[in-house]
Amino acid sequence: MKISPLQVANRVSQMVVALLIMAFLMISLLPVVHATRALPLQADVYSASGHAGETVSVAVYMQPGETASDDSFWQYTMKVNYDPDVLTLVGPILNDVEAGTFDTTETVTGSVYVKAESFPTTFIFERQKVFTMNFTIKPTATPGDTPITLVGGSFTQEQDPVEISERVSGKVTILGTAQVGTATVSIGKVQGQHGNIVDVPVMLSSASAGVGSFGLRMAYDVSALEVVKIAGSQATVFDSTYNNTDGYLIAAWVDGTGGDQLLVNGQTLFTVSFKIKNTTTYDVKPLTITDVTDIQQFTMTDGDAVELTKTLQAGSVTVVAPESDSPSVPNKDIIQVDVKAPGSKDADSVSKAEIERTLKSDGTKSDRIQLTTSQAKQTVEAIQKAKLNTANIIIPDAKDEVSEVNVTLPKDAAGLFVDANINVGIVTDNVKVTIPASSLQGFQDDIYFHFVPIKDATAKQAINGRADKETIVLAVAGEKGVTVVGRPMTIETNLQNRKVELVMPLNGLQLSQEQLANLAIYVEHSDGTKELLRGQLVPYGSSEGDLGLQFSVNKFSTFSLVQLNAVPEVHRAYIQGYEDRTFRPEQAITRAEMATILTRVIKKDEKADKADYSDVTATHWAVESIAKVSAMKLMSGYPDGTFAPDQRITRAEMASLAAILLPDDSSGKGFTDLTGHWAEKAILKVQGAGILQGYADGSFKPEQSITRAEAVTMINRWLGRQPSSNIATSPWDDVAKSYWAFADIAEASTDY
Numbered sequence: 001m002k003i004s005p006l007q008v009a010n011r012v013s014q015m016v017v018a019l020l021i022m023a024f025l026m027i028s029l030l031p032v033v034h035a036t037r038a039l040p041l042q043a044d045v046y047s048a049s050g051h052a053g054e055t056v057s058v059a060v061y062m063q064p065g066e067t068a069s070d071d072s073f074w075q076y077t078m079k080v081n082y083d084p085d086v087l088t089l090v091g092p093i094l095n096d097v098e099a100g101t102f103d104t105t106e107t108v109t110g111s112v113y114v115k116a117e118s119f120p121t122t123f124i125f126e127r128q129k130v131f132t133m134n135f136t137i138k139p140t141a142t143p144g145d146t147p148i149t150l151v152g153g154s155f156t157q158e159q160d161p162v163e164i165s166e167r168v169s170g171k172v173t174i175l176g177t178a179q180v181g182t183a184t185v186s187i188g189k190v191q192g193q194h195g196n197i198v199d200v201p202v203m204l205s206s207a208s209a210g211v212g213s214f215g216l217r218m219a220y221d222v223s224a225l226e227v228v229k230i231a232g233s234q235a236t237v238f239d240s241t242y243n244n245t246d247g248y249l250i251a252a253w254v255d256g257t258g259g260d261q262l263l264v265n266g267q268t269l270f271t272v273s274f275k276i277k278n279t280t281t282y283d284v285k286p287l288t289i290t291d292v293t294d295i296q297q298f299t300m301t302d303g304d305a306v307e308l309t310k311t312l313q314a315g316s317v318t319v320v321a322p323e324s325d326s327p328s329v330p331n332k333d334i335i336q337v338d339v340k341a342p343g344s345k346d347a348d349s350v351s352k353a354e355i356e357r358t359l360k361s362d363g364t365k366s367d368r369i370q371l372t373t374s375q376a377k378q379t380v381e382a383i384q385k386a387k388l389n390t391a392n393i394i395i396p397d398a399k400d401e402v403s404e405v406n407v408t409l410p411k412d413a414a415g416l417f418v419d420a421n422i423n424v425g426i427v428t429d430n431v432k433v434t435i436p437a438s439s440l441q442g443f444q445d446d447i448y449f450h451f452v453p454i455k456d457a458t459a460k461q462a463i464n465g466r467a468d469k470e471t472i473v474l475a476v477a478g479e480k481g482v483t484v485v486g487r488p489m490t491i492e493t494n495l496q497n498r499k500v501e502l503v504m505p506l507n508g509l510q511l512s513q514e515q516l517a518n519l520a521i522y523v524e525h526s527d528g529t530k531e532l533l534r535g536q537l538v539p540y541g542s543s544e545g546d547l548g549l550q551f552s553v554n555k556f557s558t559f560s561l562v563q564l565n566a567v568p569e570v571h572r573a574y575i576q577g578y579e580d581r582t583f584r585p586e587q588a589i590t591r592a593e594m595a596t597i598l599t600r601v602i603k604k605d606e607k608a609d610k611a612d613y614s615d616v617t618a619t620h621w622a623v624e625s626i627a628k629v630s631a632m633k634l635m636s637g638y639p640d641g642t643f644a645p646d647q648r649i650t651r652a653e654m655a656s657l658a659a660i661l662l663p664d665d666s667s668g669k670g671f672t673d674l675t676g677h678w679a680e681k682a683i684l685k686v687q688g689a690g691i692l693q694g695y696a697d698g699s700f701k702p703e704q705s706i707t708r709a710e711a712v713t714m715i716n717r718w719l720g721r722q723p724s725s726n727i728a729t730s731p732w733d734d735v736a737k738s739y740w741a742f743a744d745i746a747e748a749s750t751d752y
Helices: 005-013 373-385 411-419 457-469 471-480 513-517 591-601 623-631 651-660 680-688 708-719 742-748
Strands: 042-046 048-051 055-063 075-081 087-094 101-103 111-117 128-137 144-156 161-163 166-168 170-175 182-187 189-192 197-207 211-219 225-232 237-243 248-254 268-276 284-287 298-302 309-313 315-319 332-340 351-359 365-370 390-394 402-409 423-427 432-435 447-453 482-484 489-493 500-505 519-524 530-533 536-539 547-553 558-564
Touching (some): 042 144, 048 055, 048 128, 055 075, 111 128, 128 170, 144 166, 197 211, 197 315, 225 248, 268 315, 298 309, 351 373, 373 390, 373 411, 411 423, 457 471, 457 482, 471 530, 482 519, 500 558, 513 519, 519 547, 591 651, 591 708, 651 680, 708 742
Parallel strands (some): 048 170, 182 309, 189 315, 365 402, 390 423
Antiparallel strands (some): 042 055, 055 128, 075 144, 087 128, 101 111, 144 161, 144 170, 182 197, 211 298, 332 351, 423 432, 432 500, 447 489, 489 558, 500 547, 519 530, 536 547
16 A cells, blocks of 8 residues: 555654653843832733734733732723724633623723622732733734723722723734745765665755655656665654555654754755666666655645745666776775773773775765674773773774764663763764763663764855854854854764763864964754854864864754854953842842843944933933933833833743844744734744743743843853853852852853
């Protein structure tokens, strides 16, 4: 029975439906020393977004004030206006707080009026959602924002109602038609002789967004070719089959990590090994998809499971006659390589390993190495005898002819290193990887690494161009950007979310001391996030004076050694603590404090006139900062002419601030609690840029106030400031070295 790639993709996708995006959210900010302020009761509208014709939910929240007296209340009234030409109120208004009396009889077209009392807890003591309105966006509505205005309301604490002075209105954003992404798949073109086995790569040559799944059915000439095997990524959910009678193969893949390993430009989808039959003619044998418009033969989706617009570049196997006057060239060699212990006085290796070096169709060579259990046992015994702690597998490439290296460490062999507390190193001419024994602990599968050096000058220039546009690079290097030096490396592995140490060699680059001090590592992760890491210079290789840049990572993608073209400014702290030597990491942040932070870390033209807010007096401690961020169009006030300087900033608001300074080409996978939220687009944008993450349950908690600890973690990522691992003592009495954000807090609050 023939099966389609869509059926295979559906089967494997069932395996990942239950996987949630696991992450950590560290988000924004911090203040200067000042006294605690009273916060009045606040009511705010939770915004939403949707397309014309869709129904969206808009919630209203109330939060008791924080003053010297009891600010809980037992009754409230609220009036909310909306544009009836854009929205239609549908269904009942939902009584979310379960008030015993919930009166909406005075509601009319364009205006919702609610009066409620007799709550289950008698009084409302904390922030709660009090009611929800459902609106249908009219089919004639044009893309843009329509306001949901909180025009009035009151709350009753004892007998007399008190007007709600702190009112935050919302909006419904009408979304335009979503743009469909594009992707191009290329089937390789190779050549070979009768009886040869040739490897044909199928690659993602271009994609407008990360690819989350694919399935394709390739046709081939069974009179000429026979499929021997199909190899896909071991790190993800891959399935394949082939039929050498009818002449087709099927391969399908789904990202099984919840968005951490989306495919990007230049990645190999899978490789097909064909055997060329001895009876076939000498000519070109096409490899193609019969009907690229048929989703049963060719499907590819983005990370949100939206089908992409696809293009195929067909491939071929060209069968050539042997050259009678030329000696045959073997396409595989077995090479003995050393496993050494750094620091040993004995120059000899502690054991040996074998490399299978294969000649590829493009003239380059592919290395495959597997350290067997017996080799691992011999290595462990020798290293223990020498009282050392690291085993390095040395993979030479004197002729620079290797285009990829595949290293496998079977789980039984890895267990021997773990039991002996010995680190495992993989040393090539292009990168050195050291896996601590602690990172091998508990790993239940064979470990593999796939190294691909990027030797093509055009590809290297493309990386440089992308780096110069990234916010994390602009924040550190400014408009002068960076220069890619050395050789970029793409590294793939199934050992994710475990600390691994990398060293990238300088490869004989002649750099001054100042240039050496301005080296960094630009990282393009396969999930679309970017990082700029500052490393440490260490010896590399056997020649005296050879150097490399050492750094630590816990996920793998493309790593490029770059030189900052602008000399970074002296490192300055951008956050201060309090007079009692405390940092108060769990304390929330206000809008005034946020304005102060932004003026310290952001340099931007002041394109607007400085605003004059009714609640920011000339003697207010943050008046200058508030004026400056308003002029830079980073923050703005409310329609009633206020700035609300003492109002706490939510996580959604902080994401919106960060999104202002980001390019529009990043978008994250999203969170479980963002649908219809007014800041959903901004949150996805900042997530896609690698600046923030979410909670372990897949949520973002957009209406939760951000803390100072979350603030510095996010800002450090934003600015490309990597926390140091060499901090001996805490600068603050209430931040222990064991605290989750200790390193980020120290980085943000220390001058050097």
